[in-house]
Amino acid sequence: EVEAGRLAMSTDGFIVSPYEFPGGNVGKLSICGTVNDLACMGAEPLYLTCAFVIEEGFPMDKLKEIAAAMEKTAAEAGVRIVAGDTKVAGKGQVDGVFITTTGIGRIKEGVRTGGALAKPGDAVIVTGDVGRHGCTILLARNEYGIEADVDSDCAPLWGAVDSVLSAADEVHVIRDATRGGVGTVLYEIAEQSNVGIKISAESVPVDDAVKGVCGMLGLEPLYLACEGRLVIIAPQEDAGRIIEVLRQGKYTSGAAVIGEITDEMPGKVVMTTEIGAETLLPQPGGELLPRIC
Numbered sequence: 001e002v003e004a005g006r007l008a009m010s011t012d013g014f015i016v017s018p019y020e021f022p023g024g025n026v027g028k029l030s031i032c033g034t035v036n037d038l039a040c041m042g043a044e045p046l047y048l049t050c051a052f053v054i055e056e057g058f059p060m061d062k063l064k065e066i067a068a069a070m071e072k073t074a075a076e077a078g079v080r081i082v083a084g085d086t087k088v089a090g091k092g093q094v095d096g097v098f099i100t101t102t103g104i105g106r107i108k109e110g111v112r113t114g115g116a117l118a119k120p121g122d123a124v125i126v127t128g129d130v131g132r133h134g135c136t137i138l139l140a141r142n143e144y145g146i147e148a149d150v151d152s153d154c155a156p157l158w159g160a161v162d163s164v165l166s167a168a169d170e171v172h173v174i175r176d177a178t179r180g181g182v183g184t185v186l187y188e189i190a191e192q193s194n195v196g197i198k199i200s201a202e203s204v205p206v207d208d209a210v211k212g213v214c215g216m217l218g219l220e221p222l223y224l225a226c227e228g229r230l231v232i233i234a235p236q237e238d239a240g241r242i243i244e245v246l247r248q249g250k251y252t253s254g255a256a257v258i259g260e261i262t263d264e265m266p267g268k269v270v271m272t273t274e275i276g277a278e279t280l281l282p283q284p285g286g287e288l289l290p291r292i293c
Contacts, residue, residue, distance in 0.1 A: 008043035011102040023152030027066035034103040043105030045079040077156035115192035123239035128254040134224030155228035173233035183222035199259030
């Protein structure tokens with residue numbers, strides 16, 4: 001039974017291309033994405049439903065792999081898949097398989113998070129290295145002839161969020177940095193909370209392989225999607241405890257404080273570069289890489 005006012009719901013469609021990639025597939029992604037959306041509301045995931053649209057002729061063995069990944073990931077996340085549906089579309093009407101999942105969760109007592117709740121003085125935390133999923137999908141499409149050892153960060157994060165909420169007195173914002181990456185999330189928080197955000201380029205964790213790919217293609221890792229990374233905004237006095245807890249987690253050992261919330265330049269994100277200069281982080285434009293989730 002869920003108490004009045006403590007129910008959370010989220011629904012999302014997953015059309016990632018290709019449907020399987022290093023570190024996961026569309027099935028794993030469909031569970032992680034909805035579980036993490038609930039987690040960002042401070043909600044323990046309880047139940048999921050799923051709906052498949054499958055292209056005619058899609059290999060049955062691949063479909064079984066996708067379903068098995070969903071089962072395994074749901075078990076790890078502690079969520080039950082309670083209903084589902086399948087539809088078959090004609091050849092060429094769907095690209096492989098599309099999945100939609102809807103989740104229901106219970107918001108923890110006393111938790112209130114939201115993009116409009118960041119306050120000057122708060123710490124800006126990321127739960128691991130950024131841009132990994134977007135880079136993985138880009139390489140998996142093999143459009144640039146680049147080879148690099150990069151796996152998606154796709155992971156269910158309720159366990160990490162639960163630990164943070166238990167350890168910290170206050171958490172103001174939790175956001176998953178999916179489409180548009182960490183950079184887009186920071187701009188959304190700055191606008192919704194009417195605050196400025198200062199980050200340090202040296203403090204942003206980026207895997208060496210991701211950094212190398214971005215350097216070759218002129219991409220900013222902060223704008224590449226993540227599927228297993230959160231942006232957490234919390235009071236500075238709680239930041240140390242949050243980092244300590246996150247670094248003990250299976251998927252969050254690379255957590256770092258990358259900046260702070262300020263009352264200067266509301267709506268803007270300022271980055272201190274490696275040489276100490278301050279520059280505006282370019283505002284997000286169109287979607288850098290479509291169909292990443």
